[in-house]
Amino acid sequence: MIVIRKAEYVASAVKHDQYPVGGLPEIAMAGRSNVGKSSLINKFLGRRNLARTGNTPGKTQTLNFYSVNDAWFLVDLPGYGYAKVAKTVNAQWGPMMETYLKKRESLRAVLQIVDIRHAPSIEDIEMQQWLRTMEVPTLVVATKVDKVSRGQWPKHLNVIAKALDVPDVSLILPFSAESGVGVKELHEAFEEILGLV
Numbered sequence: 561m562i563v564i565r566k567a568e569y570v571a572s573a574v575k576h577d578q579y580p581v582g583g584l585p586e587i588a589m590a591g592r593s594n595v596g597k598s599s600l601i602n603k604f605l606g607r608r609n610l611a612r613t614g615n616t617p618g619k620t621q622t623l624n625f626y627s628v629n630d631a632w633f634l635v636d637l638p639g640y641g642y643a644k645v646a647k648t649v650n651a652q653w654g655p656m657m658e659t660y661l662k663k664r665e666s667l668r669a670v671l672q673i674v675d676i677r678h679a680p681s682i683e684d685i686e687m688q689q690w691l692r693t694m695e696v697p698t699l700v701v702a703t704k705v706d707k708v709s710r711g712q713w714p715k716h717l718n719v720i721a722k723a724l725d726v727p728d729v730s731l732i733l734p735f736s737a738e739s740g741v742g743v744k745e746l747h748e749a750f751e752e753i754l755g756l757v
Contacts, residue, residue, distance in 0.1 A: 570627045594673050701732070702735065733746060
């Protein structure tokens, strides 16, 4: 399992020339605003406040790069689908995300994060289709599983799998930043993606 010895925020970027240089492998995280990305980052990296969690969804409006063990980057992509963010900002996100996902050669995979309690939104479905079209390897992570009784997980995960066209429900990783469910499995998935196994 990956041992997180060092994790630090390195840069926020809007344009291609602001990305960190050096070619280290990257894993990006995409999801709706308020789906729990920052909480997942903090729990996964074992840091309390590395990624800022806010009560206001839509706060992340840049690509945020976190260096892990000086060996790879975790990249937090702007949350999508939050209506209260100005339309002009929303309009900028598409090109910003597209540039990163298309041009970043060091990108190894994208974690698409969804809330287990809700059926995937149109934006979630579009994001999944878009990642497929661009042939970006994707892992779907269902957060906030502590808010649903374990007996109800299969029902909710099946809804997500069907909506996102995931061929097998076992390919969706249940996760909780509160209880720690899924942390070990996520570490193992990252090991595989980064070729550290």
